[in-house]
Amino acid sequence: MSTELSYARGAASTDLLDETIGANLDRAVAAYPDHEALVEMATGRRWTYREFGSEVDAFALGLSAAGIGKGDRVGIWAPNCAEWSITQYATAKIGAILVNINPAYRTHELEYVLKQAEITMLIAAPKFKTSDYAAMITDVRPRVDSLKDVVLIGSQEWDGLVAAGRDADPQTLTAALASLHPDDPINIQYTSGTTGFPKGATLSHRNILNNGFNVGELCDYTPDDRVCIPVPFYHCFGMVMGNLGVTTHAATMVIPAAAFDPTATLKAVAEEKCTSLYGVPTMFIAELADPNFDSYDLSSLRTGIMAGSPCPVEVMKQVVSRMGMTDVTICYGMTETSPVSTQTRVGDTLDQRVTTVGRVHPHLEIQLVDPATGEVVPRGTAGELCTRGYSVMVGYWNNPEKTAKAIDSDGWMHTEDLAVMDDEGYVAITGRIKDMVIRGGENIYPREIEEFLYTHPDIVDAQVIGVPDEKFGEELMAWIQLRPGAEPLTVDVLREFATGKLARYKIPRYIHLTEEFPMTVTGKIRKVEMRDQSVKLLGLDTNEA
Incomplete structure (x- = not known):
């Protein structure tokens, strides 16, 4: 392993523009x-x-x-x-x-x-x-x-x-x-x-x-x-x-x-x-x-x-x-x-x-x-x-x-x-700490969509993740917990609720109704596990690299 640290400073042949x-x-x-x-x-x-x-x-x-x-x-x-x-x-x-x-x-x-x-x-x-x-x-x-x-x-x-x-x-x-x-x-x-x-x-x-x-x-x-x-x-x-x-x-x-x-x-x-x-x-x-x-x-x-x-x-x-x-x-x-x-x-x-x-x-x-x-x-x-x-x-x-x-x-x-970073200073992006979904070049942040889904009267809890998609790279999937006695929620009903309020690319393509979410012992949602389960539920295993 290289002993050189992953730090680089950009040389410049011209000065910064100091103007408006x-x-x-x-x-x-x-x-x-x-x-x-x-x-x-x-x-x-x-x-x-x-x-x-x-x-x-x-x-x-x-x-x-x-x-x-x-x-x-x-x-x-x-x-x-x-x-x-x-x-x-x-x-x-x-x-x-x-x-x-x-x-x-x-x-x-x-x-x-x-x-x-x-x-x-x-x-x-x-x-x-x-x-x-x-x-x-x-x-x-x-x-x-x-x-x-x-x-x-x-x-x-x-x-x-x-x-x-x-x-x-x-x-x-x-x-x-x-x-x-x-x-x-x-x-x-x-x-x-x-x-x-x-x-x-x-x-x-x-x-x-x-x-x-x-x-x-x-x-x-x-x-x-x-x-x-x-x-x-x-x-x-x-x-x-x-x-x-x-x-x-x-x-x-x-x-x-x-x-x-x-x-x-x-x-x-x-x-x-x-x-x-x-x-x-x-x-x-x-x-x-x-x-x-x-x-x-x-x-x-x-x-x-x-x-x-x-x-x-x-x-x-x-x-x-x-x-x-x-x-x-x-x-x-x-x-x-x-x-x-x-x-x-x-x-x-x-x-x-x-x-x-x-x-x-x-x-x-x-x-x-x-x-x-x-x-x-x-x-x-x-x-x-x-x-x-x-x-x-x-x-x-x-x-x-x-x-x-x-x-x-x-x-x-x-x-x-x-x-x-390699020895020549070239950088390769390997992943993200953020829980972000990239759909067709659009960065989508699940929490914003989750906050919106909470405004639906029948939704108790919602967690949004990205699942593999051949066309867009990733697609949105919402895991939803409904209030007791609520009518089952379909993708079409959810789309109708969100249309005109959320941009189209932020409306989940898939939904999964659940009574509980995978959690850690400290009570944090395990979105990695949700994604793995979703890939199997949707039959998307073949899309995985």
């Missing part, structure tokens, strides 16, 4: 005014950096005229669209804190986030697919005291804000920008914990601007790059690694569709001659399986990012050979670290890209510690991955107790993920 997001965008606009900044495939709309900067400034001034200022929380609830990006940069310019709301949320989750973040203004799409956002907002609004304004994208209210901004004194924005500091909080992203409701990871200009920049640096971005972003903006993958990774290099953001669609993504890459493509492995698998895959000219592709879950070897081989992404990189991180802590490099071997999540990022430190003792473990030994540096969040919004639990007194963010 707005100031950084202004630099890109000044240096590349006629270069294309944003392309939205669904509508055919395009903006040069000069045009994008003008649109951002107008909306920022409009928000300011509406009374939104530094520190106010502005929620955004919409699928990927140009207005999402404009809002992201406009709120940053005036120091308002953008609160990302998952487009899959329903009333139960929306109400919680609006109240917890004390959102003043909510910007939302009127509807998308089966989600009637406007109706859900109408339902929830009377119960949220902080919410003063709702602005639907494409509405007269949106147009009015932009018009007011165009008529406003530009010096208002100059003064607002001058009052900001890189360490000011600028974004809240909700990430569920293993217990209770989601926690609002609060991120600063310095956090996300630098993380986006360094992700782009390791992809060798220049203004000539055109990045296809089919991953969601509400998540760090889209708004940080995507948007900020692009604008910090004065490259071009390409939005292929409002939500992931393999055909739309391939079409965008071919038509816009994208040099980089993002996605979780299941997205790349869907693109490769497109029946017309061979008809798309993907010869412009050079690099990209795959993250979210491990990439199968055969998929990576096809991404390199059939899609031409010879410089594709793998990233690992978490929302609380802005998000990326490790990344493979251009030139890393295929084996390093499919068996590891790369090496520590520039300007960051990582270490693997024994979860029981806190001591750094030797290389080759599994330990909890911890990250320290500029990327670590400001904290959980209005939750100092949870913040103190996640970030220790030495500034290390504890990920609760288990990993192994």
Whole structure:
């Protein structure tokens, strides 16, 4: 066994950016005014950096005229669209804190986030697919005291804000920008914990601007790059690694569709001659399986990012050979670290890209510690991955107790993920301390769903676990104890109860009615034993690796 400890510090060829997001965008606009900044495939709309900067400034001034200022929380609830990006940069310019709301949320989750973040203004799409956002907002609004304004994208209210901004004194924005500091909080992203409701990871200009920049640096971005972003903006993958990774290099953001669609993504890459493509492995698998895959000219592709879950070897081989992404990189991180802590490099071997999540990022430190003792473990030994540096969040919004639990007194963010570091500093994620289910790239925390199930009048107790699934990796299963005399609960009845209140991907696919749960002698639920029993109950043994 190696005597070297599992610790690494990221070397850097460039300094950290000591500026705000707005100031950084202004630099890109000044240096590349006629270069294309944003392309939205669904509508055919395009903006040069000069045009994008003008649109951002107008909306920022409009928000300011509406009374939104530094520190106010502005929620955004919409699928990927140009207005999402404009809002992201406009709120940053005036120091308002953008609160990302998952487009899959329903009333139960929306109400919680609006109240917890004390959102003043909510910007939302009127509807998308089966989600009637406007109706859900109408339902929830009377119960949220902080919410003063709702602005639907494409509405007269949106147009009015932009018009007011165009008529406003530009010096208002100059003064607002001058009052900001890189360490000011600028974004809240909700990430569920293993217990209770989601926690609002609060991120600063310095956090996300630098993380986006360094992700782009390791992809060798220049203004000539055109990045296809089919991953969601509400998540760090889209708004940080995507948007900020692009604008910090004065490259071009390409939005292929409002939500992931393999055909739309391939079409965008071919038509816009994208040099980089993002996605979780299941997205790349869907693109490769497109029946017309061979008809798309993907010869412009050079690099990209795959993250979210491990990439199968055969998929990576096809991404390199059939899609031409010879410089594709793998990233690992978490929302609380802005998000990326490790990344493979251009030139890393295929084996390093499919068996590891790369090496520590520039300007960051990582270490693997024994979860029981806190001591750094030797290389080759599994330990909890911890990250320290500029990327670590400001904290959980209005939750100092949870913040103190996640970030220790030495500034290390504890990920609760288990990993192994090799002699070259490459990190492989081997498991998780968290009782988390990963379904199709979505992180699902059982406790949040359990808390919701307790609201059903016939449910006495509920425990949620993940079981193997060929399509999604894992699926949700709820073990449920009913009150005496209650009618047996079916999956369909449970789905009807949860629809409109929980995001679809959080509604359990399987349920098992039980009188008791496997427990330890100290009374703790044994979810490992529940999972083993469930695999047998459902006949899923063949799915096990």
